[in-house]
Amino acid sequence: MPPIRRSLPFLLLFALLALMPALRAGAQQRGPLAPWLEARAREHAAWVEDSTRVRSGPMGLWREWVSKEPMLPGFVPPTSLAPLIRAVEAGVVNIKAEGTTQDPLRGLARMSNTGSGFLLTPDGLVVTNNHVVARGDSVAEEIVVRLADGREFPAEVVGRDSSTDVALLRLMGQGLTGLPAVYLGDSDRLEVGDWVVAIGSPFELDHSVSHGMISAKERVIGVGPFDDFIQTDALINPGNSGGPLFNMRGEVVGVNTAIISQGQGIGFAVPINMVKDLLPNLRKNGQLQRGWMGVVIDERSQVGTPQQRAAVVKEVYPSSPAAQAGLRVGDQVVAVNGRQVDSYQQLLRKVAMLAPGTEAKLTLVRGGAQQEVTLKLAARPAQEVLAAMASPGNLGELGLLLRDLSPEVAAPMGLEPYEGVLVSGVTPRSPAARAGLRTRDVVTEVNRRKVKDIAAVKGALEKGAGSTVLLRVQRGDVQQYVVLEP
Template structure:
């Protein structure tokens, strides 16, 4: 029999063999048994694994389609002293002390001993054509200047519009003119199975647009990083700099935000599941923070022995150990030793599952609970309150400072020309003298250095520092201004400086 040809186009799917090339042979019969067949027991059920002869087709088409929407996030912190990042659930040195050496990677501040301005790189991805970019909170936390780099060479400033340190998610808004942005879609992480293929794209160690392939190693991992841990675990290679980058399924949908790695393990990484991110995104974009529902109970997991002792027919759930006075739980009549097995019609397998479920509900909403009390099943309706700031995140948010002058926001320190300096350096006697440039700033990226003299901005003469400052103030946000600059020795060059964003 001739080998049959496969039909259809190779796409981004796992392909199982539809036919085998060459002559197909019938399987050999099993060897004859020397023992008489037993009539007392049924034959053993034979395990039949799927046919995995065909390998994964190339992921190159998938990468080509989604890679343009993956960005490098460049963050600058101008603080001159060491910063402990107190509003991060990871702590000062990351969460290594809490879950066996796992670390948030791509943190923008790699060397806490550095006494000068610091700069770091992370990853992100565009999820809305209006210019919304998702990344990790720990990538942008404390940064005073953020710039997003696309794989096609485009660069745009960005500002933080929302952060949730408890899940390590941040939303950025691109500044200036936003058009023709590549966008990727948030998928359904709940639909993932352990063993499904995933692709990570990011900027590990500054290596832009690096791609790695792996599988989902586990789901719903609690790594003790925060109260709402529900991480995907993957063996796709992710490293410092991947932080905030996307984890894709084979349909090109983002199923996770790469967030942490196990410091003592190889090939163990963690991602915030996309289903959680989708629930947080509207609040983060609109309010800048997340407001969560609250019961007001202390709970623990149920063990088989506890289930037997409580006289309940289940072995999963959240066991109430304490009910605080004046809380929604107390008002609804919940008691210690109540076993909560369902919330809002969804099974509750553990105490942390209850915490996550309640936190995703809006304060003021009614949440029906299925409870076992003294061995009997009952229903309790709770009107949720607003979760207190138990971690003190809100209290430690940085206070907004008055906006700096336009020239300072692009990283320039200016002064008027001094006649003696002009004679000594063969510089013009009038203009805006650049006396300092902040590393990593727009001015540095424009090629401005101390000692240069700006004599013209956007076709208008510059005779003193205030002229250039005024030109920057009057420019459109993000506008590329053409500067004519005099160099020591008399040469003149052109530079393009981006005006500060509004």
């Protein structure tokens, strides 16, 4: 190609660049032409720069990277994982657990499990899987933990939770100081494709190492209500259970817990951030005492991004922690204790991991503006109580849970159907509790109006005047009037 033709693109570029100051100065007088020329100049500059790094194949069918500069800035291919493994393997332990369990067919049966774990603190707290040290309601009677240096210690269960398959152990005996505890990382920052290393004792092969990458996050595999697994192709086998999954910084980002027996290269780990939320609960209560805010959440698609979900408050239970903190219907919960929430399931997991009495800081979006509120979580009520609270018979402002006297409800109690409304629950310290109402009481009148179902009770309350409510209540063969003062 003649030199002049070869240099034409560069001459054109220099001409456009020389014109740019003048184009900017006269943009108002020249209309939309100046911005268009500026954009073309930038595109040409990018083309010239790219042409020094990329070469096209015949007919432009493919591209080749010819520059000595890295094609993927920030990517450094690993050469050897040996330094990382040497730094962290001392914190990985082997666990043997033995005891007896109740078998429904054979009666008492021997339980013998092996697994892995890791040292959480220098004084001997160890994290492992629940299924390593327990089977159903039966906890192993003898647990022996062997460190990487060969020392063995008996251990006891501090707390465990089958729904997340996490257990916290405490080593016992002499020499429990300065143990090689691991560091925990941030599993929320993991990305698909990040390198990870699993260390454990598969098939009792002590301190075996496998490596791979994060294959997926937030996997639901049907193990329990808090399914939120990290999927990895690092080889995980029986005996790896409870062992750590390390990132490339040497931090534990997951607890290896499950495999799919029919598949190869598919393993699962509990995210370490979930474990962090759970550990204080296990240490204090010995089991998962689930926190409760007192809201019903509606999961919606976010405007403009239907693939992303939002946790929006649909209902706030009266007198609940959420009500006392000022949450309202329509609030969108976007974070709990500074950690992002994108769905109902994430919100449920983050709150349920926190013990009752824990203060939780919620980040909300209300009316387009972001704000923070702090509430103290209560103990999660039993499922039947929650169902009652969500029913039309929940008069939260009075502290009453009511139920219609349908024939199915009335017959076992020897009552006539729809001759009043049954009190099925009374909230402690509520107006109903202060007035002495009890479960199995039957409300027959509200503010001097006879009632036969819950709809009639609500209608009578709406028509009532004043702040007090007058009820006529039948208790056994006795009828009496009761005054409720909200």
